[in-house]
Amino acid sequence: MAVKYVYFFGAGQTEGNGGMRNLLGGKGANLAEMTAIGLPVPPGFTLTTELCTEFYRNNRHYPEGLQQEVADHLARLEQAMEKKFGDPDNPLLLSVRSGSRASMPGMMDTVLNLGLNDVTVQGLIAGSGNPRFAWDSYRRFIQMYSDVVMGMDSDLLEDILEQTKELRGVKLDTELTAEDLRQLVIRFKNKVQETLGRQFPSDPEEQLWGAINAVFGSWMNPRAVTYRKLNNIPADWGTAVNVQAMVFGNMGNDCATGVAFTRNPSTGENRFFGEFLLNAQGEDVVAGIRTPQPIDKASNDGHLPSLEEVMPACYEQLLQIRSTLEQHYRDMQDIEFTIEKDHLYMLQTRNGKRTAKAAVKIAVDMVLEGLISKQEAVLRVAPEQLDQLLHPSLDPKADKDVVATGLPASPGAASGEIVFSAEDAEEAAKLGLKVVLVRIETSPEDIHGMHAAQGILTARGGMTSHAAVVARGMGKCCVAGCGGIKVDYKAQQFTDESGQVFKRGDVITLDGSTGEVMKGLVPTVEPELTGDFGQLMEWVDEFRRLRVRANADTPNDAAVARQFGAEGIGLCRTEHMFFEADRIMAVREMILADDVEGRKRALSKILPMQKGDFLGLFQEMKGLPVTIRLLDPPLHEFLPHTRREIDELAAVMNVSAEVLQQKVDHLHEVNPMLGHRGCRLGITFPEIYDMQVQAIMEAACTLVREENYEIVPEIMIPLVGHVNELKLLRNRASRVADEVVLRSGAKIDYLIGTMIELPRAALTAHEIAEEAEFFSFGTNDLTQTTFGLSRDDAGKFLPFYVQRELLPCDPFVMLDQSGVGELVRIGCEKGRQTRPNIKLGICGEHGGEPSSIIFCHRLGLDYVSCSPYRVPIARLAAAHAALLEKKA
Numbered sequence: 098m099a100v101k102y103v104y105f106f107g108a109g110q111t112e113g114n115g116g117m118r119n120l121l122g123g124k125g126a127n128l129a130e131m132t133a134i135g136l137p138v139p140p141g142f143t144l145t146t147e148l149c150t151e152f153y154r155n156n157r158h159y160p161e162g163l164q165q166e167v168a169d170h171l172a173r174l175e176q177a178m179e180k181k182f183g184d185p186d187n188p189l190l191l192s193v194r195s196g197s198r199a200s201m202p203g204m205m206d207t208v209l210n211l212g213l214n215d216v217t218v219q220g221l222i223a224g225s226g227n228p229r230f231a232w233d234s235y236r237r238f239i240q241m242y243s244d245v246v247m248g249m250d251s252d253l254l255e256d257i258l259e260q261t262k263e264l265r266g267v268k269l270d271t272e273l274t275a276e277d278l279r280q281l282v283i284r285f286k287n288k289v290q291e292t293l294g295r296q297f298p299s300d301p302e303e304q305l306w307g308a309i310n311a312v313f314g315s316w317m318n319p320r321a322v323t324y325r326k327l328n329n330i331p332a333d334w335g336t337a338v339n340v341q342a343m344v345f346g347n348m349g350n351d352c353a354t355g356v357a358f359t360r361n362p363s364t365g366e367n368r369f370f371g372e373f374l375l376n377a378q379g380e381d382v383v384a385g386i387r388t389p390q391p392i393d394k395a396s397n398d399g400h401l402p403s404l405e406e407v408m409p410a411c412y413e414q415l416l417q418i419r420s421t422l423e424q425h426y427r428d429m430q431d432i433e434f435t436i437e438k439d440h441l442y443m444l445q446t447r448n449g450k451r452t453a454k455a456a457v458k459i460a461v462d463m464v465l466e467g468l469i470s471k472q473e474a475v476l477r478v479a480p481e482q483l484d485q486l487l488h489p490s491l492d493p494k495a496d497k498d499v500v501a502t503g504l505p506a507s508p509g510a511a512s513g514e515i516v517f518s519a520e521d522a523e524e525a526a527k528l529g530l531k532v533v534l535v536r537i538e539t540s541p542e543d544i545h546g547m548h549a550a551q552g553i554l555t556a557r558g559g560m561t562s563h564a565a566v567v568a569r570g571m572g573k574c575c576v577a578g579c580g581g582i583k584v585d586y587k588a589q590q591f592t593d594e595s596g597q598v599f600k601r602g603d604v605i606t607l608d609g610s611t612g613e614v615m616k617g618l619v620p621t622v623e624p625e626l627t628g629d630f631g632q633l634m635e636w637v638d639e640f641r642r643l644r645v646r647a648n649a650d651t652p653n654d655a656a657v658a659r660q661f662g663a664e665g666i667g668l669c670r671t672e673h674m675f676f677e678a679d680r681i682m683a684v685r686e687m688i689l690a691d692d693v694e695g696r697k698r699a700l701s702k703i704l705p706m707q708k709g710d711f712l713g714l715f716q717e718m719k720g721l722p723v724t725i726r727l728l729d730p731p732l733h734e735f736l737p738h739t740r741r742e743i744d745e746l747a748a749v750m751n752v753s754a755e756v757l758q759q760k761v762d763h764l765h766e767v768n769p770m771l772g773h774r775g776c777r778l779g780i781t782f783p784e785i786y787d788m789q790v791q792a793i794m795e796a797a798c799t800l801v802r803e804e805n806y807e808i809v810p811e812i813m814i815p816l817v818g819h820v821n822e823l824k825l826l827r828n829r830a831s832r833v834a835d836e837v838v839l840r841s842g843a844k845i846d847y848l849i850g851t852m853i854e855l856p857r858a859a860l861t862a863h864e865i866a867e868e869a870e871f872f873s874f875g876t877n878d879l880t881q882t883t884f885g886l887s888r889d890d891a892g893k894f895l896p897f898y899v900q901r902e903l904l905p906c907d908p909f910v911m912l913d914q915s916g917v918g919e920l921v922r923i924g925c926e927k928g929r930q931t932r933p934n935i936k937l938g939i940c941g942e943h944g945g946e947p948s949s950i951i952f953c954h955r956l957g958l959d960y961v962s963c964s965p966y967r968v969p970i971a972r973l974a975a976a977h978a979a980l981l982e983k984k985a
């Protein structure tokens with residue numbers, strides 16, 4: 098059977114349904130679904146995403162028979178509408194819109210009012226009795242079509258429109274008369290002819306195919322390509338094309354068009370939230386051309402009347418639809434509607450994009466409302482998204498100099514230097530500067546700059562403007578529609594209402610939750626972790642199997658980690674303690690000592706300090722497991738560098754500066770990452786590890802004996818490549834530990850284990866497990882050594898690899914599952930062969946990255962360990978892993 102490429106919806110009948118999202122795109126599937134559940138949807142048909150793929154596969158040609166299939170569906174549409182496409186008396190007009198599987202707001206193209214020409218416009222006038230509306234639709238059509246399909250610079254016609262308004266002494270498009278608009282149509286067509294050297298097409302059939310080609314073509318336009326890259330959307334998904342009968346929001350003041358969210362997308366509050374414009378069409382609301390009016394009376398701040406007041410019957414119907422949609426989709430919806438002569442039509446519904454704050458609140462509320470289960474609520478929040486909630490917001494007690502207020506479009510706080518273009522934002526971010534992007538309004542061309550900026554401020558546009566929607570999707574703070582500022586791109590400055598001037602490079606602060614714009618940098622406070630967030634995390638903990646620990650070196654880090662729900666410390670890097678100002682001299686003395694005695698003398702100075710460090714950690718963790726890694730980095734990292742430091746140390750050590758300098762030079766390594774580091778230090782200078790083990794065990798014994806703690810310290814030996822290394826060090830460590838225990842009389846157990854961070858360790862894990870009671874996969878070093886990629890130098894070329902798609906992503910961020918991950922899998926399997934109950938964890942950066950965490954769950958690790966701020970993300974990702982496994 099021939100492949101079906103076109104699906105009809107309308108008049109209560111549908112060939113597709115909501116489940117066919119992959120084939121019909123989000124918009125097409127939902128138009129079919131809304132039609133099926135009896136909502137008022139203008140009829141139409143969808144050309145499938147498969148057709149898009151076919152189109153590109155065949156060098157931009159359509160399969161045979163498509164023309165006929167489209168013609169058949171058009172005939173069916175004409176029948177449903179009782180109008181004919183191209184009919185001089187009663188013409189059917191069409192909208193042609195893209196719609197891919199994943200929503201890509203504003204990324205692709207749309208053509209409205211298609212089918213108009215000098216003849217059909219007369220039919221439209223006769224049918225509607227409204228010449229102004231007909232000419233307005235016609236001039237809109239030429240503007241959109243010449244831009245989207247013919248590739249003409251849209252400013253050329255926009256300028257003519259502006260000139261006309263100026264000439265007529267009016268501000269708004271709606272103030273132009275029918276005659277003004279008729280004249281505009283003529284001037285527009287002339288301009289097209291003059292600019293492109295060809296006529297604006299008058300044949301409706303040609304117009305339709307032009308628009309279909311353009312929408313399929315827009316799938317590969319640069320901004321769609323960029324958006325897909327940023328959002329990991331594969332190019333072969335393709336877009337669908339929706340051809341739908343036009344309904345008109347621009348026929349007069351009993352007409353309107355609007356967009357709404359069934360709940361507040363910024364805060365998650367369960368209240369209808371949206372904007373509309375009277376006597377307007379399609380993109381007017383999002384384009385920020387006129388100031389939109391609120392949907393409900395409660396949001397009317399006295400400036401403009403709400404839909405509830407202006408069109409109460411339509412408002413009631415819309416409220417009903419809001420509830421029908423939420424009950425049906427069981428999620429917050431983002432809708433578009435048009436009112437034509439008091440008749441309401443639904444043009445789109447989709448799951449609404451929302452801030453992290455709103456995602457959490459909506460998920461929790463919907464469980465309490467009985468709409469979804471706790472499991473669904475947990476799966477509704479993306480782990481990475483939580484990041485937005487875990488970062489500081491403005492300190493409410495801080496002084497702030499508010500210079501303007503706009504709309505609170507996307508929450509969070511951001512400070513930075515002002516830049517006025519996406520290019521400047523990107524440049525500055527590359528130099529490590531924090532910037533705030535200030536624009537009159539944003540468009541899809543600005544995406545890369547928005548990505549690079551800390552926050553976004555726009556002078557125009559509402560809560561559903563491009564800037565607002567995109568910033569919320571990115572989790573970036575945004576203040577939109579800040580009418581109080583005057584932006585002057587040429588002078589690279591903006592002026593507030595009092596006349597104060599802000600130049601490029603001046604620092605401002607934005608509060609995306611209040612809409613305030615402040616002069617200078619305003620301090621921030623830590624996030625709130627109770628309320629809805631706390632509730633959701635409680636559910637998260639019910640479903641996950643993986644434990645989550647933190648990488649923490651100080652009692653302070655440990656306290657933050659505990660607040661975020663860490664269940665232990667998976668990695669304490671002891672070297673960080675060696676850098677403290679009061680001990681670095683002793684550390685240097687130890688490293689540069691001539692003999693064992695000298696080393697021991699210096700170490701005895703460090704011992705009490707180390708013991709204090711571990712006491713603090715154990716106290717903070719209150720009996721939760723703590724893994725302490727013995728010294729790992731190459732010794733020369735601790736050495737004095739400047740002449741002054743050398744002189745100072747020489748005096749303490751009672752040697753000449755020259756002798757000391759020689760020793761320092763002697764310790765220099767060509768390739769320190771593969772050099773004298775990790776367990777190799779413990780083997781050549783055993784006194785260092787002895788001291789550390791003694792400090793760990795003395796701290797633990799003190800707390801066990803004096804404060805009844807139950808502690809089982811986990812002593813971890815780094816960078817083991819051969820079992821003999823571990824055997825030697827383990828014997829020595831347990832001898833020291835046992836001595837301490839015996840001396841103290843405490844009843845205490847301890848574990849000795851190792852990091853698996855070299856390929857050889859993973860491959861011989863069955864041998865290593867003879868000597869190790871636990872493994873912790875150090876995937877930072879394991880990535881470095883598996884790829885043969887220097888952690889310190891990869892920044893110079895790795896981004897290029899990712900850009901050129903030689904690698905799907907940075908393997909230091911996302912675990913390379915097929916390579917490095919395979920070694921982890923082998924390590925687990927072989928470790929368990931020898932010691933079935935061996936405790937397994939991961940402490941590389943990947944322990945806080947959701948896709949890597951899901952991988953760790955599948956391997957059956959006991960825990961992941963990550964930086965304190967990522968602990969909630971890891972908890973949520975672990976719950977996702979468990980729930981997804983169940984689903985599968």
Ligand code: PEP
Nearest residue numbers: 854875876877878940941
């Ligand atoms: C690792 O290598 O993954 C690890 C956790 O250790 P470090 O980053 O300290 O080398």
Ligand code: MG
Nearest residue numbers: 854875877878
């Ligand atoms: Mg390491």
